[in-house]
Amino acid sequence: MGLVICTGCGPGCMKFPTLAFLGITTFFSMQASANVTITGLPEPVENNARSLIRLASTSCDTAQWRVERLYRNMDKQLRDALRALGHYQYEFDKTLSFDDSACWSATLEVTLGDPVLLRDVSVNITGDAQNDSAILRRINPRMLLPESVLNHGEYETFKQFVMSMLKARGYFAAMLVEHSVVVDESLSFADIHLEVDSGPRYAFGPIDFSELILDKSLLLRYARFSPGDAYDDVAIAELYESLNGSGYFSSVSIDTEPATDGSYTVPVFVSLSPGVRRIYTTGLGYATDIGLQGRLGYTNRRRNSKGHQFESQMIVAQVNSEITGTYRWPRGDPNKEWVGLFGGFQRKRTETSDSNTVTLGVRVARNRGEHWLESPYINLANEDFRVGEQVDSTRLLTPGINWESTVGREISRMQSGRRINLDIKGAHENLGSDTSFLQLTAAAKWVVSFSDANRLLIRGDLGYTAKTEVEDLPPTVRFFAGGDNSVRGYDFETIGPVDADGNVTGGNNLAVFSLEYDRLISKSWSVAAFVDTGSAFNDFDVDFKTGAGIGIRWYSPLGPIRVDVAHPLGESDRSTRLHITLGPDL
Template sequence: MTRSTAARRRWGRWQWLTAGVLVLLIVAPATAGVRLTVEGAPDFLADNIRAHIDTRVGLTSRLAVRFYRDQVRSQVRQALEALGYYEADADIRITPVRGDWALAVRVTPGPRLSWRRVDVALTGPGRDDPAFRQLLEALPIRPDQGVNHRDYERSKRALRNLARQRGYFDYRFTTVRLAVNAAQGWADARITMESGPRYRLGAVRFSDAPLRDEFLQRLVPFKAGAPYHADRIAELSRRLLDSGYFADATVDVLRDKPQGRRIPLAVTLTTRPRNTVTTGIGFSTDEGPRGQLGFTRHYINNRGHRLESGLRLSPVRQRLDARYEIPLGDPLNDHLAVTAGWENEDIEDSRSERYTLGLSRRQSFRSGWVRTQSLRLLEERFRSGEDRGRSRLLMPGISFSRTRSRGGVDPYRGDAQRYAIEASARDLGSDVDIARLRLANNWLRSLGTRHRFQLRADLGAIATNAFARTPTSLRFFAGGDQSVRGFAYRSLGPIGADGEVTGGRYLATGSAEYSYAVAADWRAAVFVDGGNAFDHLDAVDVEVGTGVGVRWQSPVGPLRLDFAWGVSRDQPPFRLHLSLGPPF
């Protein structure tokens, strides 16, 4: 070995040793933290500087501090230029303080660049698309405004996203140019996008399912050939899940297999179990403890027919019913149903046992309104005060209802309306001529996060030639959790000669409630209810109940506990009301 060879080897070892020491100095485990302060910059600029600086470093030596200072200087410059401050100065100091490092950045922002010229244009078929025209008017970069490079990138991204959303898959940017003149304080932006043709939605193919393809196609919310829109894809998935037949529905857009300018869709369906059994228990002061058992056969045949049945038991009410549902043109919003049921009630001074057989059509509209046209055969044996009898009624009817709410199971805003009319006529085989009207409205609003107001009104009227033969289930009563609190369930109404409540021809009740959030999931409430059921419009005996309550958003739903007094009586009765469930 020559002397020069040995020297080179020793020099090589010293190089590796020096490099190793430098690496250890720079990447050694953190022994002190970095505390950052930014001065001299407006809040929006200081926030951007903090977002760019990485303080999760370990500074174990002065050499590491020197490297870190250079890194911070570069990060500060990027943060300033991103918001148009190209002429800014920054003084950066790093000093040890009680075992940590204090990083102080003092900024002299200087003048901010402004957009001098902004030229964003669209060519091709998309230029006539109203959605693109609306987007171009709303882009965040405009002449004479302060430069923000993030807004420039957001503008390009918004154009790309809208093109993909609306099916302009062949789009391309023909011009993307950003010019900055820091000395003169301006920047120019020019973006031109060629949209290319708009694709259309093609055929929808479904995976194997126990439902015929013809039925599944009725769940598709668009026709083949409709202009492509990503929202239509999402709506298809939503409709499939909302139908109740499927546990999952995945829609694949086959952009790589276009058929001309049409994009086919492949839907993978996961069918839910064919049968479902549900059980439940509950309690309310109106009915006491109650239990229920339900059975649903989600699809009986490949045409999507469905069967539901249920049993509900409480001390005052027992019910058994079944419902056979047949989807019509729009399986999600148009159904024909055949129903049958038995119900027995023994409440206060009235008793009723009834059998029903019905046919109804339920249609939901985009406005949120639901129209139900019905025809039901009711046979009821009843006792209401001194009135006793048995009536058979064939009753056509129609109802309109709508429920809107925000906030999930404990809504902070919403309203519910229901308007219904039913009638029977002896000329059509009924025992009694009856026309029954029911109007109900519930209104909920919040002021901020603490104050909540709820108003409720319920009106009803019966026109008949033989009220004594009107079944109990059609008469009106007041009192209870959802009526006039402070009085027992269905304890208010006209009084017969025997002192028992007989039920009335008319109903008018109302309620006003205010609640205040006292803690997370807890609200305190005060309320006043009023109204009654009565036989004559000129003989209204209004009962009033008032009280205080507690509202708790429990794990199983909103729980309401009310302490109410019937203050319209000389000796006000007290009633404790407990109920579980949403307000409407």
């Protein structure tokens, strides 16, 4: 006659100790354990047996009468341990010996028969969840497939998973109606039946906040749900991430305790602690293109209860110095959309051009999907400049739109990721500008790893300007190539069309490509070999310049520091150039 084992189905059930399911050892001993030898069992099965057989954890100084009693109880403990992992058919021999030494020893020789296999596994969901596709899609007993070995621990884990999944979707009254395991020892098969009544699905109740340093209307816009919507833990997690990442708060916690008044609702209470309001930053840096650089910054993360923010920055460097300020505020969904007013002054001095630029503008930043940021903008810029022998000034009112996407950015060495930036902008003489043009740019970089130590870095920059007379454009709108992040082996912005005196004047178009191989040689150091090629040009008359070289990278606590040595190929009159840069790969 087959043995019927039920779990939670009424009187007459045979209960397995929880330890048999989990394989947890629950003893603490300061004395040395005796030698208990167990043979004939696979390692997972033996580990589970040792966790349940109390004799296996008994110390040498235990009284003989107690050792003998534990030895007698070993039969039942072995049975529970083996059955928990699907082994109902087995034989065993055991011995216990006391000798003249300071300890005793025991042996347990086990011969396993065929394990019990699952034959029928049925999971039935009733209540409101029976029509919930998200529940039905995720509740799939992969660990309880027919023909697999019965494992009571995996069965218990699956039950807990089902109940936790239902509660995460708002079925707080869910209960197990029946949960049984029926084992036919004669055929070595088992059937599992699980029936769950989900009950009603709860809805979100009122949303309240502990600290109203911001208007409640703004805080509510961070929630992507409203009172009355069906409850879902995912929406709570998104609210937590949004508030925690807003910069307004130092800590966020959310309480979601179902109401007990029979309303089937879950009130949401958000506890908020204000974050640092004003932040001051300073920094020093160096790169071959710009030389030594000093930086000062100030940020006010919360100018008022409407969530307005202000940020200013001053950069002083040998090549490029600027002072900028941005005032921004959330619009609509603060997770996705912000409006910013910005202005600044930039002074740029390179080997090819000088310029002083005053800029004012407005930008709307909004998320498009999970990884894309879309930013329509309009800039008004007045620029005094010199390029070669040309000295001029210009005013441009430039509307445009930018798309940016970064995936996998890390401060230290990253294994994979990519950055893409697309921009379209233009100006017209009839709309307040001194000249007309349309410009498209695209920049991308990929990091691809072949192993933990080996990776490729691929970079490309493209630009096109619909404008015949490049001299009508200021240098900030023209294209130049060469430098640390362009074509290594050449000085900063020294590649492009030239005038009659040999001065680089910049071009309407740009094409730059780079391929770099990087190999890790220790935890914090790697070596690299690279080749860069590209040029700025007019009318598609391209003279590509190519540089190649080697480098070393140190992954410092502040980020990667790169030292490269590059030589321009095919130009014997040019010397090798050193390039030093600091910052993340993307």
